[in-house]
Amino acid sequence: MIRSEILKDIAPIIRDHLVVCNIGLPSQELHLIDDQPTNFYMLGTMGLSSSIGFGLALAQDKPVISIDGDGSVLTNLGTLPTIANNATGNYTLLIIDNGSYGSTGDQPTYAGRKTSLAAVATACGCDNVVEVQDKDLGPVLRAAIDSDDMTIIVCKCDSGNIKLPVITLDPVVIKHRFMQAVAS
Amino acid sequence: MNIDKRICDDLVANDVSFVTTVPCKQLAGVIEEIDQRSEIFHIPSNKEDEGMGLCAGAFMGGKRSAIIMQNTAIGVTINTLATLTQFYRMPLPMIISYRGELREPVACQVEMAVHTKALLAQMHIPTYHFHWQKDVEEFDNILKYTFMCNKPVAILTDANFWGGYGDQ
Numbered sequence: 001m002i003r004s005e006i007l008k009d010i011a012p013i014i015r016d017h018l019v020v021c022n023i024g025l026p027s028q029e030l031h032l033i034d035d036q037p038t039n040f041y042m043l044g045t046m047g048l049s050s051s052i053g054f055g056l057a058l059a060q061d062k063p064v065i066s067i068d069g070d071g072s073v074l075t076n077l078g079t080l081p082t083i084a085n086n087a088t089g090n091y092t093l094l095i096i097d098n099g100s101y102g103s104t105g106d107q108p109t110y111a112g113r114k115t116s117l118a119a120v121a122t123a124c125g126c127d128n129v130v131e132v133q134d135k136d137l138g139p140v141l142r143a144a145i146d147s148d149d150m151t152i153i154v155c156k157c158d159s160g161n162i163k164l165p166v167i168t169l170d171p172v173v174i175k176h177r178f179m180q181a182v183a184s
Numbered sequence: 185m186n187i188d189k190r191i192c193d194d195l196v197a198n199d200v201s202f203v204t205t206v207p208c209k210q211l212a213g214v215i216e217e218i219d220q221r222s223e224i225f226h227i228p229s230n231k232e233d234e235g236m237g238l239c240a241g242a243f244m245g246g247k248r249s250a251i252i253m254q255n256t257a258i259g260v261t262i263n264t265l266a267t268l269t270q271f272y273r274m275p276l277p278m279i280i281s282y283r284g285e286l287r288e289p290v291a292c293q294v295e296m297a298v299h300t301k302a303l304l305a306q307m308h309i310p311t312y313h314f315h316w317q318k319d320v321e322e323f324d325n326i327l328k329y330t331f332m333c334n335k336p337v338a339i340l341t342d343a344n345f346w347g348g349y350g351d352q
């Protein structure tokens with residue numbers, strides 16, 4: 001499966017939850033598949049999906065899912081020790097690991113070669129790290145959201161993209177409706 | 185006057201309850217004070233752009249947030265300031281240790297100090313420079329201004345403000 005197929009698969013699971021979605025194609029795909037006010041789309045700032053979602057999870061009680069990528073996590077590896085050492089049960093980090101920088105033309109990442117992000121997360125002190133194959137993600141994600149323990153999911157999948165438009169929503173509109181959804 | 189305590193008092197009075205820090209020798213006292221305040225959740229960051237991401241999330245979660253860091257971080261965070269904090273219009277007080285200014289003992293710090301105000305000006309970030317201890321009296325107003333206008337705001341605090349480096 002490629003990332004857009006995974007997002008289609010998990011859309012019913014995440015649609016009622018707060019989701020912080022990674023820059024580029026992941027946000028464009030989620031916006032096309034199931035736009036919700038509970039989705040925060042990143043329009044820039046590669047690497048910070050995990051940090052934004054984690055700050056949100058620490059600040060309030062609702063479940064938060066950060067959808068991140070292997071390339072983006074590699075950009076902000078320092079996030080994993082921070083998350084591990086300040087764990088909060090309402091947070092789930094979903095790393096969709098297709099072994100490539102999808103939004104920039106599928107150049108290979110080190111996660112697709114020798115580096116295991118699951119092993120990195122574990123070494124950083126994350127207690128519940130699950131590596132899962134794309135087709136098995138749904139139940140694992142549902143369990144992680146329902147669990148009182150913070151979970152890091154590394155979902156291995158194929159690289160590949162679909163053609164789709166950029167998000168034209170104004171960032172202030174994205175923020176405003178997201179904050180209303182958080183507060184509701 | 186204890187400026188560490190004064191800064192924390194003003195943060196608390198302005199309802200700032202989420203603070204991330206990247207350490208600096210000059211900031212050790214204020215970071216320790218923040219860590220001890222029950223009204224403030226303190227989360228150390230590994231890098232300043234990560235910290236700004238945490239602050240953005242906390243802000244959207246309903247908590248006023250702030251970051252404490254060195255001015256070298258301006259070189260690290262230009263993209264995050266432009267594409268996250270400014271693009272989405274989020275308030276962010278940045279309490280910045282202004283290394284490389286008067287009474288600085290480390291020459292290399294000057295290399296970023298000479299760019300600091302120019303970079304902040306280029307980013308159109310409102311910037312205040314605390315040089316004397318009494319300058320801290322402006323901090324409360326700066327916090328109110330930041331949350332009024334939903335912008336990142338820089339407070340540069342130099343070695344003279346913190347009382348120098350002892351016998352260095």
Ligand SMILES: [Mg+2]
Nearest residue numbers: 069070100102
């Ligand atoms: Mg990827």
